[in-house]
Amino acid sequence: MSTTPLKKVFADTTGKTNHYDEYKIDRNDNPIVMNLFPGTTGQSAVSDVIIDSSKKGSNIQGAISNFTLGTGNTLLNRYLEVYTIITDVSTVTNLTSLDFSLTGGSMPYRYKMERTVQEQGDSAAYKITIFFTDFS
Amino acid sequence: MKRISFIVAILAMLCLDLRAQLNVDTTITLDVLKSPVSPAFNMLGISTSAIERPSDLNSFRLSVQNATNNLTAIPNSYAFEVAPFLWGAKKYTLKDFDSGRYALLQSFTISAGFTHMGPEGQEDVDSLKTTKVAFGLKFSIIRPKWSATTRKAYGALIKAQEDLLQAYQVPNMYSDSLQYFKDLRVALARDTTLTREEKRVRRDELILELQRMEGLVDSIRQEGLPSSEPYQRAKAIAAAFPTERKGVFLDFTTGMVADFPDNRFDNSLINKAGAWLTGGYENGNRGITSMFIARYLYHPEVIFADPDGKVSAAHASTFDVGARFLLSTLNDKFTLSGEALYRSVIGNSVLDPSWRLVLSTEYEVAKNRKVTFSFGRNFDGAISKGQNLIAAVNFTAGFGGERKVR
Numbered sequence: 001m002s003t004t005p006l007k008k009v010f011a012d013t014t015g016k017t018n019h020y021d022e023y024k025i026d027r028n029d030n031p032i033v034m035n036l037f038p039g040t041t042g043q044s045a046v047s048d049v050i051i052d053s054s055k056k057g058s059n060i061q062g063a064i065s066n067f068t069l070g071t072g073n074t075l076l077n078r079y080l081e082v083y084t085i086i087t088d089v090s091t092v093t094n095l096t097s098l099d100f101s102l103t104g105g106s107m108p109y110r111y112k113m114e115r116t117v118q119e120q121g122d123s124a125a126y127k128i129t130i131f132f133t134d135f136s
Numbered sequence: 137m138k139r140i141s142f143i144v145a146i147l148a149m150l151c152l153d154l155r156a157q158l159n160v161d162t163t164i165t166l167d168v169l170k171s172p173v174s175p176a177f178n179m180l181g182i183s184t185s186a187i188e189r190p191s192d193l194n195s196f197r198l199s200v201q202n203a204t205n206n207l208t209a210i211p212n213s214y215a216f217e218v219a220p221f222l223w224g225a226k227k228y229t230l231k232d233f234d235s236g237r238y239a240l241l242q243s244f245t246i247s248a249g250f251t252h253m254g255p256e257g258q259e260d261v262d263s264l265k266t267t268k269v270a271f272g273l274k275f276s277i278i279r280p281k282w283s284a285t286t287r288k289a290y291g292a293l294i295k296a297q298e299d300l301l302q303a304y305q306v307p308n309m310y311s312d313s314l315q316y317f318k319d320l321r322v323a324l325a326r327d328t329t330l331t332r333e334e335k336r337v338r339r340d341e342l343i344l345e346l347q348r349m350e351g352l353v354d355s356i357r358q359e360g361l362p363s364s365e366p367y368q369r370a371k372a373i374a375a376a377f378p379t380e381r382k383g384v385f386l387d388f389t390t391g392m393v394a395d396f397p398d399n400r401f402d403n404s405l406i407n408k409a410g411a412w413l414t415g416g417y418e419n420g421n422r423g424i425t426s427m428f429i430a431r432y433l434y435h436p437e438v439i440f441a442d443p444d445g446k447v448s449a450a451h452a453s454t455f456d457v458g459a460r461f462l463l464s465t466l467n468d469k470f471t472l473s474g475e476a477l478y479r480s481v482i483g484n485s486v487l488d489p490s491w492r493l494v495l496s497t498e499y500e501v502a503k504n505r506k507v508t509f510s511f512g513r514n515f516d517g518a519i520s521k522g523q524n525l526i527a528a529v530n531f532t533a534g535f536g537g538e539r540k541v542r
Contacts, residue, residue: 018354020347039227046297062229072246089374135325
């Protein structure tokens with residue numbers, strides 16, 4: 001399979017599409033809830049949600065609202081990986097974005113990324129990795 | 137079928153005698169009642185090309201800054217049209233546009249504008265300048281869902297995205313590394329030889345290393361995606377995504393213009409106002425097959441019920457209603473269409489309300505050969521005589537014509 005050099009492919013694209021961080025949770029039965037809004041308005045998105053290599057949600061279309069990942073006890077020292085493909089369908093803009101948030105831990109967590117794709121119909125692949133810890 | 141052939145034969149015979157009477161105006165004229173795209177600006181006289189349409193709060197701020205020369209001058213005219221509910225933090229993905237649940241918010245449009253100029257031909261004469269402000273609203277109360285064609289395209293797009301998502305995750309070279317870092321991370325938390333501060337420093341270093349690794353692995357993963365088959369498939373569908381709707385719809389539009397004759401904000405009067413309620417059935421790419429419009433206008437440019445200008449348009453209120461439908465059966469060979477219009481001037485005794493009704497049918501006997509039948513009642517003086525019933529049967533042979541309500 002031939003591959004196109006990265007520099008050429010993303011010559012006119014901008015923005016970060018991957019993120020790694022830790023999220024402080026407590027050892028209790030509080031639910032840890034995720035929200036994910038792929039944008040911008042009118043774009044099409046599909047996501048996979050994985051916890052320690054086990055799929056928790058597969059091929060989820062559009063936004064993910066109030067998705068319970070587990071509790072403080074079950075998620076401690078585990079990894080959350082969220083893969084999202086956003087395709088530019090909107091004729092208004094070539095901008096794609098990802099608005100990710102977590103609640104249920106010590107404090108709410110939010111992270112936003114965006115990328116402008118080169119041409120109408122192009123896709124952007126986003127990846128978020130979160131490590132749940134009780135160490136602060 | 138025999139019955140239809142018999143009816144067709146009778147109609148064909150009748151047409152010989154009645155051909156001369158074919159004078160029903162079957163032209164569909166409901167367009168006169170249609171709500172303008174931007175009612176506030178139409179009434180204000182601002183051309184549609186001069187309207188700013190910012191897509192978010194930031195571009196709106198820039199637009200205002202540009203128009204006012206960085207907030208140092210008041211422009212002669214400024215107009216904008218925004219969809220405020222598409223600006224919010226909550227995004228609507230493509231899927232959400234198939235749902236009737238968000239129809240009102242997604243279609244909600246606010247338009248506003250003002251002009252500060254003199255009458256036509258004397259726009260720049262300072263002493264004659266007056267201020268006019270316009271405001272308009274538009275939204276769908278009922279919006280049809282996507283047609284089968286759009287749903288099919290969406291399904292194909294999602295399938296391509298799912299395949300792309302799978303390609304993005306494979307090979308999962310990252311898992312072993314994650315496990316390694318996870319073990320390190322857990323061991324660090326349990327380490328009793330380090331102080332809390334030392335642990336924090338070590339933790340932050342690990343996070344930085346993982347962020348670097350994440351970036352590197354992701355760039356390798358992304359490298360092959362644009363040239364992959366699912367990426368190109370998704371691109372081809374998304375670039376030509378058809379947004380077509382089918383079903384019942386109901387839209388509301390309103391607009392008003394306020395006049396400030398002496399340029400004082402405590403002295404204003406409503407100059408013009410209008411409200412439109414439009415409903416019907418949208419049939420995908422075959423257009424609208426039935427439609428009704430109710431329109432209220434205050435101080436209209438032209439009174440629809442008074443083409444001769446017997447009543448002054450100043451401070452007049454008019455109410456007009458129109459409806460039309462189109463029904464096609466037998467593989468579009470038989471078409472039945474109708475149109476009704478009602479027009480009135482509210483609170484006026486000079487003009488009585490009047491109405492018009494036209495019904496027409498069409499049957500395609502052979503290619504480009506049609507039998508048509510029309511029946512109508514007009515607005516004009518003939519109504520009062522009670523002899524305005526017109527009926528005609530006609531046989532048309534030629535290039536034929538397709539009547540679709542658009």
